[in-house]
Amino acid sequence: xxxxxxxxxxxxxxxxxxxxxxxxxxxxxxxxxxxxxxxxxxxxxxxxxxxxxxxxxxxxxxxxxxxxxxxxxxxxxxxxxxxxxxxxxxxxxxxxxxxxxxxxxxxxxxxxxxxxxxxxxxxxxxxxxxxxxxxxxxxxxxxxxxxxxxxxx
Numbered sequence: 001x002x003x004x005x006x007x008x009x010x011x012x013x014x015x016x017x018x019x020x021x022x023x024x025x026x027x028x029x030x031x032x033x034x035x036x037x038x039x040x041x042x043x044x045x046x047x048x049x050x051x052x053x054x055x056x057x058x059x060x061x062x063x064x065x066x067x068x069x070x071x072x073x074x075x076x077x078x079x080x081x082x083x084x085x086x087x088x089x090x091x092x093x094x095x096x097x098x099x100x101x102x103x104x105x106x107x108x109x110x111x112x113x114x115x116x117x118x119x120x121x122x123x124x125x126x127x128x129x130x131x132x133x134x135x136x137x138x139x140x141x142x143x144x145x146x147x148x149x150x151x152x153x
Contacts, residue, residue: 005042005052006039006042007039009036009038009039009056010035010039012032012035013031013032013035013036013039014032015032016031016032017029026068026072027064029071030063030068031060033060034055034056034057034058034059034060034061034063035060037055037056037059038052038055038056038059041055092132093112093131093132094111094129094130094131094132095109095110095111095112095116095129095130095132095140095142096109096111096127096128096129096130097109097118097124097125097126097127097130097142098115098126099126100123100124100125100126101142102123103119103120103123106118106119107119107120109132109140111132116139116140117138117139117140118130118141118142119139119141119142120142120143121143122144124142124144128145129144129145130142130144131143131145
């Protein structure tokens with residue numbers, strides 16, 4: 001029984017895709033693309049094993065370089081502009097403290113439907129409405145607006 005190289009490359013691609021689901025590194029996905037490219041070329045013309053490996057490597061690297069950043073931002077959900085931009089030029093962004101902020105320790109603030117680590121120059125009790133004054137990486141700096149416990153997000 002002779003197994004077709006097209007089938008081997010195709011099944012290797014599927015193996016890479018399923019392995020990516022189990023161990024999400026967002027790297028094996030591109031090896032699967034390379035394997036499927038090699039299978040597609042082999043379905044059209046017959047090439048030696050060294051050419052197959054070269055096609056696999058080139059397609060894997062090209063797809064990795066050209067698509068990884070864009071696809072990772074789409075699949076990880078970080079393409080949302082709201083999470084990346086706390087912009088004080090327009091309407092002030094407010095949130096509600098869910099875990100008290102007692103400097104120098106961080107607390108938590110609910111803002112935009114998510115919970116953020118938050119810092120402040122002064123202690124702020126849980127339930128306080130706060131104004132977001134700055135954002136650095138995944139930590140926001142806040143200032144108390146009032147002791148009101150209603151949620152404003």
